[in-house]
Amino acid sequence: xxxxxxxxxxxxxxxVSIGTVDRVIHRRGKVSAEAKKRVEAAxxxxxxxxxxxxxxxxxxxxxxxxLIIPDSGSDEYWQQSKAGAEEAKKNWDSFGVQLHTFHFxxxxxxxxxxxxxxxxxxxxxxxxFVPIFFKQGIDFVTECDKQKIPVVxxxxxxxxxxxxxxxxxxxxxxxxxAGELMxxxxxxxxxxxxxxxxxxxxxxxxxxxxEKGFREFFKRQQPGQARRIxxxxxxxxxxxxxxxxxxxxxxxxxxxxxxxxxxEVGEFLRNEKNPNxxxxxxxxxxxxxxxxxxxxxxxxxxxNPRKQTELSISSLCxxxxxxxxxxxxxLFPLDIITRSNLSSFVSDEGK
Amino acid sequence: xxxxxxxxxxxxxxxVSIGTVDRVIHRRGKVSAEAKKRVEAAxxxxxxxxxxxxxxxxxxxxxxxxLIIPDSGSDEYWQQSKAGAEEAKKNWDSFGVQLHTFHFxxxxxxxxxxxxxxxxxxxxxxxxFVPIFFKQGIDFVTECDKQKIPVVxxxxxxxxxxxxxxxxxxxxxxxxxAGELMxxxxxxxxxxxxxxxxxxxxxxxxxxxxEKGFREFFKRQQPGQARRIxxxxxxxxxxxxxxxxxxxxxxxxxxxxxxxxxxEVGEFLRNEKNPNxxxxxxxxxxxxxxxxxxxxxxxxxxxNPRKQTELSISSLCxxxxxxxxxxxxxLFPLDIITRSNLSSFVSDEGK
DNA sequence: ATGAAAGCGCTAACAC
DNA sequence: GTGTTAGCGCTTTCAT
Numbered sequence: 001x002x003x004x005x006x007x008x009x010x011x012x013x014x015x016v017s018i019g020t021v022d023r024v025i026h027r028r029g030k031v032s033a034e035a036k037k038r039v040e041a042a043x044x045x046x047x048x049x050x051x052x053x054x055x056x057x058x059x060x061x062x063x064x065x066x067l068i069i070p071d072s073g074s075d076e077y078w079q080q081s082k083a084g085a086e087e088a089k090k091n092w093d094s095f096g097v098q099l100h101t102f103h104f105x106x107x108x109x110x111x112x113x114x115x116x117x118x119x120x121x122x123x124x125x126x127x128x129f130v131p132i133f134f135k136q137g138i139d140f141v142t143e144c145d146k147q148k149i150p151v152v153x154x155x156x157x158x159x160x161x162x163x164x165x166x167x168x169x170x171x172x173x174x175x176x177x178a179g180e181l182m183x184x185x186x187x188x189x190x191x192x193x194x195x196x197x198x199x200x201x202x203x204x205x206x207x208x209x210x211e212k213g214f215r216e217f218f219k220r221q222q223p224g225q226a227r228r229i230x231x232x233x234x235x236x237x238x239x240x241x242x243x244x245x246x247x248x249x250x251x252x253x254x255x256x257x258x259x260x261x262x263x264e265v266g267e268f269l270r271n272e273k274n275p276n277x278x279x280x281x282x283x284x285x286x287x288x289x290x291x292x293x294x295x296x297x298x299x300x301x302x303x304n305p306r307k308q309t310e311l312s313i314s315s316l317c318x319x320x321x322x323x324x325x326x327x328x329x330x331l332f333p334l335d336i337i338t339r340s341n342l343s344s345f346v347s348d349e350g351k
Numbered sequence: 352x353x354x355x356x357x358x359x360x361x362x363x364x365x366x367v368s369i370g371t372v373d374r375v376i377h378r379r380g381k382v383s384a385e386a387k388k389r390v391e392a393a394x395x396x397x398x399x400x401x402x403x404x405x406x407x408x409x410x411x412x413x414x415x416x417x418l419i420i421p422d423s424g425s426d427e428y429w430q431q432s433k434a435g436a437e438e439a440k441k442n443w444d445s446f447g448v449q450l451h452t453f454h455f456x457x458x459x460x461x462x463x464x465x466x467x468x469x470x471x472x473x474x475x476x477x478x479x480f481v482p483i484f485f486k487q488g489i490d491f492v493t494e495c496d497k498q499k500i501p502v503v504x505x506x507x508x509x510x511x512x513x514x515x516x517x518x519x520x521x522x523x524x525x526x527x528x529a530g531e532l533m534x535x536x537x538x539x540x541x542x543x544x545x546x547x548x549x550x551x552x553x554x555x556x557x558x559x560x561x562e563k564g565f566r567e568f569f570k571r572q573q574p575g576q577a578r579r580i581x582x583x584x585x586x587x588x589x590x591x592x593x594x595x596x597x598x599x600x601x602x603x604x605x606x607x608x609x610x611x612x613x614x615e616v617g618e619f620l621r622n623e624k625n626p627n628x629x630x631x632x633x634x635x636x637x638x639x640x641x642x643x644x645x646x647x648x649x650x651x652x653x654x655n656p657r658k659q660t661e662l663s664i665s666s667l668c669x670x671x672x673x674x675x676x677x678x679x680x681x682l683f684p685l686d687i688i689t690r691s692n693l694s695s696f697v698s699d700e701g702k
Numbered sequence: 703a704t705g706a707a708a709g710c711g712c713t714a715a716c717a718c
Numbered sequence: 719g720t721g722t723t724a725g726c727g728c729t730t731t732c733a734t
Contacts, residue, residue, distance in 0.1 A: 006711050017721045022713065030719050052445040053408040054711035057726050094403055094673060170695070177691035184649060184689075185535045217691070298535060322445070333695040336687040338535075340528035340568070344521070344684040357727050368705045373729065381703050405727035408710050 006051055013042040025050070052322050060096040063320050065313065066119035068112075068129035071103040076285035077260060077305050081155075084309030092317050099313065100124070109133050116140045125320060126150040128312050131158040150320075154312045155305065156206070164319075167312045167330045169303045171206050174334050175213020175258075178280050181299050181336070182214075182254045183221060185278050190253030193246070196233040197261040207258040210282075214256055243268045254278040263287035266296045284337060284346060293339050302335035302345060357402055364393040376401070403673045411447040414671050416664065417470035419463075419480035422454040427636035428611055428656050432506075435660030443668050450664065451475070460484050467491045476671060477501040479663050482509040485556075501671075505663045506656065507557070515670075518663045518681045520654045522557050525685050526564020526609075529631050532650050532687070533565075533605045534572060536629050541604030544597070547584040548612040558609040565607055594619045605629040614638035617647045635688060635697060644690050653686035653696060 004012065007025075011018040016035050023029040024039045031039075042048070067085055072078040082101075089099040100122055102115040112133055119127060120143070127149055131137030137153075141161045144151045154167040182192060194214060196207045211231060218227050230250065234242055243265065255265050255277060262281025269277055270291070279297045281288060291297040311330070318324035337345055355363065358376075362369040367386050374380040375390045382390075393399070407414075418436055423429040433452075440450040451473055453466040463484055470478060471494070478500055482488030488504075492512045495502045505518040533543060545565060547558045562582060569578050581601065585593055594616065606616050606628060613632025620628050621642070630648045632639060642648040662681070669675035688696055 004711095007713095008711075018712085019714090019721055019723095020719080023720085026713090032719060035719080049445060051408070051447075051711050053404050053447070054726085055713075057402070057404045057408055057711085057728090058713045060726065173691065173695070177689065180689055180691040331695055333686070334692040335684070336689070336692065338528065338531055338687070340524065340531040341685040341687065344524070344682055355727095358729095359727075369728085370705055370730090371703085374704085377729090383703060386703080402727050405710090406729080408712090408727080409729045411710065 006048070006054075010039065010042040010046055010048050013046065014038040056095045056321055059321075062125070063096060063317065064098045064100065064122055064124045065316060065320075066122055066124040066127045066129075067099060067101045067309075067313070068115050068119055068127065069101065069103060069309070070106045070130060070132065071111075075106070077283055080284075081305040081309040084306035085313065087306075088310045088313035088317075091314065095317065095321060097317055097321070104132075106132060109136055112136055116143075120144075120147070120149075123147075124149060126152065126164075126316055128152040128154065128316060130155045131161075132156060134158070137161070150316075152312050152316050154308055155303075165312075165315065165326045165328060165330060167308055167315070167332065169308075169332045169334060171209035172213040172216070173331075174282075174301050174303075175210035175215075176217045177213075177334050177336070178210070178256050178299075178301060179214040179217025179221075182256060182278065182280055183217065185298060186253045189227065191251055192227060192229045193250070193252045193255045194229060194231045195255055195257045195265060196231070197239075197257070197259045197264065198233045198235050199237070210258040239264050240268055244272075247272065247274065252277055254280070257281040259283075260285050260288065262297055262300065263291050266291035270294075270296055284342075289342065289346070292337065292342060295339060298338065300337040302337050304332060304335060308332055357399070357405075361390065361393040361397055361399050364397065365389040407447060407672050413476065414447060414668065415449045415451065415473055415475045416667060416671075417473055417475040417478045417480075418450060418452045418660075418664070419466050419470055419478065420452065420454060420660070421457045421481060421483065422462075426457070428634055431635075432656040432660040435657035436664065438657075439661045439664035439668075443664065446668065446672055448668050448672070455483075457483060460487055463487055467494075471495075471498070471500075474498075475500060477503065477515075477667055479503040479505060479667060481506045482512075483507060485509070488512070501667075503663050503667050505659055506654075516663075516666065516677045516679060516681060518659055518666070518683065520659075520683045520685060522560035523564040523567070524682075525633075525652050525654075526561035526566075527568045528564075528685050528687070529561070529607050529650075529652060530565040530568025530572075532631055533607060533629065534568065536649060537604045540578065542602055543578060543580045544601070544603045544606045545580060545582040546606055546608045546616060547582070548590075548608070548610045548615070549584045549586050550588070561609040590615050591619055595623075598623065598625065603628055605631070608632040610634075611636050611639065613648055613651065614642050617642035621645075621647055635693075640693065640697070643688065643693060646690060649689065651688040653688050655683060655686060659683055 007018050007021050011021045016039060020031060020035055021039050023031045024036050069081055070078045072082045085099065085101055102119050104111040104115040113136055127144055131153055137158050138160060141151055141163065150164040152165045153161065153163045157166065157168060194211050215229060218229065232246060257265055260283035262279055266279055280299045281297060282301050282303065284300060284302050288297060288300055292300055315326050319326040335345065358369050358372050362372045367390060371382060371386055372390050374382045375387050420432055421429045423433045436452055443450065453470050455462040455466040464487055478495055482504055488509045489511060492502055492514065501515040503516045504512065504514045508517065508519060545562050566580060569580065583597060608616055611634035613630055617630055631650045632648060633652050633654065635651060635653050639648060639651055643651055666677050670677040686696065
């Protein structure tokens, strides 16, 4: 009884042809209400689940994805992202997925616009991008909407857009986390410093949110008396001099750096033989890692650009190929890294 | 020119039929030396790579995996593992993978033996299991080796075995991590307590390794004078009384709990109005989570049983179906959880 | 020793 | 609207 499997079986049950079954499954072509109902009933009854192998065997290479990310030149963060993209590409090309990557310069709006233009020339099935530039990001999303191309945004939130999916971390929350960690490792009244490195304005939304979260933590913690928390934004490249005068006239117990430049502070303090200042920063880049291992930086918060990129791609592929539901907003775990759990994160190449 | 793809193309080039090509690829049947040579040349020339989708479409449901894990009854840790298994099962059954789960009781060796026996009756393509019981684990691996069934071990290391892959965390390292965290949040000379809950002997290797790591950290930190670190193993269920007398006669600044029972200590200290003792423990189970949120537990180290299980299954499937390389040893990241990054870990259901 | 042919479950083009 | 059919690249009979 009922030996055949899959679409054929449900065609028999519903008393229609497999063509019709295909039509209702994919909502394409015309199907009479009657037939549709019967097919859907049969699908439920048999708990039919499509054979993904057969499907992608037939649909080879129909999925083209354009990935638009910052140039990874000397930027380790984006190098890690790129590595994730390559990993994902390897994983999905057996399913006929074509991943085309377009790079742009972090400081050049034009290069971003060029990248998006080139990406659209592919007429991709979907687009993944990092909206470093607000206005141009919105423009791009609008254009994609017009062309009915699904958009996935990652790493940076783009307020006012409504992408298929957003994947990234919660900057405010990461600031709160940094606040808590700082609280745990400093004395209750120790003075704190929040340091921004503002060579590239592109980071400013992140930076502001992180500081907001950081201060928020202490506000909640001690609603009455606030700790003394100083903020400073280092704008030009002469960090050392600025840091020197800063630490001469203050007695900070801890420094929170809102970008990946924690190592600048770490190196400075190491040279000054000032080992008692606690440092918390972001990102597993090599200079930070070195100072973490030496115990000069206490905590790094890891945003995992590699996995963010990988996941952006694979959740999109799963959605496109296999109809798997995709999360509208996928906030990434905030990994806390110390010298003791570092190794399990950096050797984490094999997924 | 040369439009056909795959096996057919190389058949044409070599001037034989696809049947012959198949024979040389799989070294089955009889092939003349002459034909073999020509086919192999063609394979090299075209850089032929088999289409894995087509292959497993034909060989449907030839992959049967037996998963042998502890009963998840009231144990949240193993419930999470089970959830991971179900997720993975859903993901892979479209590829014709059959995942059969066998449960055993954590305290009953017999039930483990029964489970392994049942598992082998399936004649599975591969086996994944948790070696809670040392001797029986070795026996099982030996038997699988004899039957040429690949074995993946997870969660618990099985010394003396040589599985296809091991997936789990490094217990010693997690102890070191706990040591570092404790060091960061207590004063340099504060007295510390290491607490084992030994209701089930099954945990003892883990417990011992964790304590070893914990002490190791302080040894490295202060080679000269060691901190005062007390160890206690709570054996019967009357935890409160034991804890009461313990804390009456000592002045601990921090407690490290080697199992998931940190909440026992947390609840005790909360009732005693003793809020200044720092607590570090393991596992995101609900009672621990509650106390973490309240600030009574400072850190939980998360071993991510859900992802461990998921990854065990999917890396095995990728190996079996798609010939992807599998890591001999895949040490999981040790996630540090505080109240501030907790949410991104517990809501992490969608991969 | 080798070739031809029938599918695996699904999609898409084409007929009616 | 609906059914039929030719493959996707591979494995596996079954002849020869």
